Amino acid sequence: MSVELNKKLNDSKFTRWMALGVVAFTMMAAYFVNDVMAPLKTMLEGQLGWGSTDFGFYTGAYSFLNVFFLMLIWGGLILDRFGIRFTGKLAAILMVFGTALQYYGITELADSNSVYFGYKAGVFISSVGYSIFGVGAEVAGITVTKLIAKWFKGKEMATAMGVQVALARIGSQAAYTLAIPVAKSFHLDTPVLIGLVLLVGGLIAFFAFSVLDKKLDKQIKDDKTSVDEEKFSIKDVGAILSNPGFWLIALLCVLFYSCVFPFQKFATELMVSKYGIDADFAGSIVGLPALGALILTPVFGSLVDSKGKADNIMIIGAAMLIFVHLTYSIPSINGWWVATVLMIILGIAFSLVPSAMWPSVAKIFPAHQLGTAYALIFFIQNIGLWGVPNLIGWIQKEFCISETINGVNQYDYTIPMLVFTGFATLSLVIGLLLKVANKKYGYGLEKANIEKK
Numbered sequence: 001m002s003v004e005l006n007k008k009l010n011d012s013k014f015t016r017w018m019a020l021g022v023v024a025f026t027m028m029a030a031y032f033v034n035d036v037m038a039p040l041k042t043m044l045e046g047q048l049g050w051g052s053t054d055f056g057f058y059t060g061a062y063s064f065l066n067v068f069f070l071m072l073i074w075g076g077l078i079l080d081r082f083g084i085r086f087t088g089k090l091a092a093i094l095m096v097f098g099t100a101l102q103y104y105g106i107t108e109l110a111d112s113n114s115v116y117f118g119y120k121a122g123v124f125i126s127s128v129g130y131s132i133f134g135v136g137a138e139v140a141g142i143t144v145t146k147l148i149a150k151w152f153k154g155k156e157m158a159t160a161m162g163v164q165v166a167l168a169r170i171g172s173q174a175a176y177t178l179a180i181p182v183a184k185s186f187h188l189d190t191p192v193l194i195g196l197v198l199l200v201g202g203l204i205a206f207f208a209f210s211v212l213d214k215k216l217d218k219q220i221k222d223d224k225t226s227v228d229e230e231k232f233s234i235k236d237v238g239a240i241l242s243n244p245g246f247w248l249i250a251l252l253c254v255l256f257y258s259c260v261f262p263f264q265k266f267a268t269e270l271m272v273s274k275y276g277i278d279a280d281f282a283g284s285i286v287g288l289p290a291l292g293a294l295i296l297t298p299v300f301g302s303l304v305d306s307k308g309k310a311d312n313i314m315i316i317g318a319a320m321l322i323f324v325h326l327t328y329s330i331p332s333i334n335g336w337w338v339a340t341v342l343m344i345i346l347g348i349a350f351s352l353v354p355s356a357m358w359p360s361v362a363k364i365f366p367a368h369q370l371g372t373a374y375a376l377i378f379f380i381q382n383i384g385l386w387g388v389p390n391l392i393g394w395i396q397k398e399f400c401i402s403e404t405i406n407g408v409n410q411y412d413y414t415i416p417m418l419v420f421t422g423f424a425t426l427s428l429v430i431g432l433l434l435k436v437a438n439k440k441y442g443y444g445l446e447k448a449n450i451e452k453k
């Protein structure tokens, strides 16, 4: 009887997974908007005159406020101080506002001749919008991660994180697949408009989740058997930063993701220019890792839950990435099927590392430090997500223009792919160091997550 009385919302498998499904929708919409402009790179250059540096500037803008105005750090502190519901709603509102501004930039300002800070008005305002969206999306990301750690503690935590990431990848996959056909059938800005509508749905979804979460908090408070969680204090930042595990995970994260997300933003063009894949279809190939991750991330997540071995899984993922980028860099290997197989391998790596890395953070840090720990890791990751697209855009403009057809530049991707290979190699080195640190400090990364009854 008392067991029944103490039963909380998250003890019911159905309810915790339903709660996850609701917030996962918000993240799915966020990932759609995040990626929807990437396949349009060539169309943006042809129709709005966005060159490679403009595109790199816009792509990097996602992380600009997060990095230079420390928005992610504030977000993490707000999350640990004011909680999941407040922070999640705030993040969702920022995403909607930022996307609306981005839409304005590519519609109303498309033909404007004004220049701000050396960039066309349309490029600049869209980038400002994307930057605000980026704050919302990243803060929403850490909020969702923390809420999963709360709702799935001692349960299928890595599987849940894997499922959430997998569902988010549906958003990415849809963006890569639909952007060009939708833009061609309707208008260049229609994909962004669709994203805006989805995000409004995501905002409503987060409000709905908040009702459930409030109820859970009340049950936790009423439950005499539950241990009061320690409150976050600013001293915890020092504790997090002085943990070597933090630095290794953060470095692995920035290096690994720097050769996935920024690569994907340029990859549609690579598929068309180097591998001769039809532009309408190229986005679907670039979306393959997202599609593969949809199935594989939960599979690997449940493997980590039941068997552990997160340290080895991260190493294997990083090694696969080296192979992929190095092969993409070789000029003589240019068959469309090679490009496709490499994308599939990248998809496997892209499922292995996240499904092992994110739950590992929850092993290294206690619950009350998690929001800030994730925020700091996302912050360091965002330095890469800002810097790498800018770097690649600049490299392309300076060293890689192979020819110009009807005013649109064609780019050779050998150097950019070697740069990505370099990042992947460094991520492998960090993965190996993390394994050593795991042994030395006993983080338990090799252990299973699910508590044996």
Ligand SMILES: NCCCC[C@H](NC(=O)[C@@H](N)CCCCN)C(=O)O
Binding pocket: 031, 034, 035, 138, 141, 144, 145, 161, 165, 168, 257, 261, 354, 358, 378, 381
């Ligand atoms: N439980 C943590 C989930 C993180 C998922 C991870 N997302 C990020 O790393 C974001 N900071 C950046 C998202 C950018 C999306 N294009 C992921 O693997 O997606």
